[in-house]
Amino acid sequence: EVQLVESGGGLVKPGRSLRLSCTASGFTFDAYPMSWFRQAPGKGLEWVGFIRSEGFGGTTEYAASVKGRFTISRDDSRRIAYLQMNSLRTEDTAVYYCTRDYGDVEYWGQGILVTVSS
Amino acid sequence: SYDLTQPPSVSVSPGQTASITCSGHKLGNENGCWYQQRPGQSPVLLIYQNARRPSGIPERFSGSISGNTATLTISGTQAMDEADYYCQAWDSNTAVFGGGTKLTVL
Numbered sequence: 001e002v003q004l005v006e007s008g009g010g011l012v013k014p015g016r017s018l019r020l021s022c023t024a025s026g027f028t029f030d031a032y033p034m035s036w037f038r039q040a041p042g043k044g045l046e047w048v049g050f051i052r053s054e055g056f057g058g059t060t061e062y063a064a065s066v067k068g069r070f071t072i073s074r075d076d077s078r079r080i081a082y083l084q085m086n087s088l089r090t091e092d093t094a095v096y097y098c099t100r101d102y103g104d105v106e107y108w109g110q111g112i113l114v115t116v117s118s
Numbered sequence: 119s120y121d122l123t124q125p126p127s128v129s130v131s132p133g134q135t136a137s138i139t140c141s142g143h144k145l146g147n148e149n150g151c152w153y154q155q156r157p158g159q160s161p162v163l164l165i166y167q168n169a170r171r172p173s174g175i176p177e178r179f180s181g182s183i184s185g186n187t188a189t190l191t192i193s194g195t196q197a198m199d200e201a202d203y204y205c206q207a208w209d210s211n212t213a214v215f216g217g218g219t220k221l222t223v224l
Binding site for chain 1 (some may be wrong): 149151153155160161163166169172186190204206208211212213214216217218
């Protein structure tokens with residue numbers, strides 16, 4: 001069974017940094033791209049970015065709203081995908097979801113809340 | 119930027135057919151998908167490649183596309199189908215979501 005568990009969320013002040021982790025199980029982690037999505041309170045879904053598998057170069061793509069501030073990485077030996085969030089803004093407050101794949105996403109984590117507030 | 123437009127809300131009576139549209143000028147050239155999200159839950163993939171259904175998704179959910187408009191159709195709508203529905207497509211390695219449609223089963 002595919003499982004994705006996010007961790008590392010919480011309350012952080014504007015301008016500070018936070019790193020989310022996504023621990024995966026139930027599939028061959030290094031063969032799949034991994035993505036992050038988010039959903040601000042009461043708002044719709046928003047794509048954050050994804051990282052390709054090492055077999056496809058391990059390269060990344062980001063939404064314009066986070067490019068230059070957020071970085072997605074992966075540790076295939078530990079089966080973990082990361083979302084490093086720097087220079088956080090109040091508008092980054094959201095539930096963040098980790099997913100397997102980047103398109104036609106069947107597997108989502110349960111989501112983790114990040115609140116950016118002074 | 120590329121936008122996908124959905125109606126904010128759709129209402130349907132139990133047992134009837136609900137249709138949710140998603141319009142975008144590139145939809146005719148790109149595959150799109152649909153997600154269902156119930157309150158407090160993670161999204162669920164309902165339709166991919168415009169009209170294909172993942173295993174485990176009931177047959178009452180179907181997708182179609184005509185020109186630049188994709189449509190999610192729910193036949194024989196049930197109370198449990200009350201949720202938010204999102205269309206999504208890709209534009210040059212960027213994922214784009216519609217604003218979401220709240221389906222109310224009256």
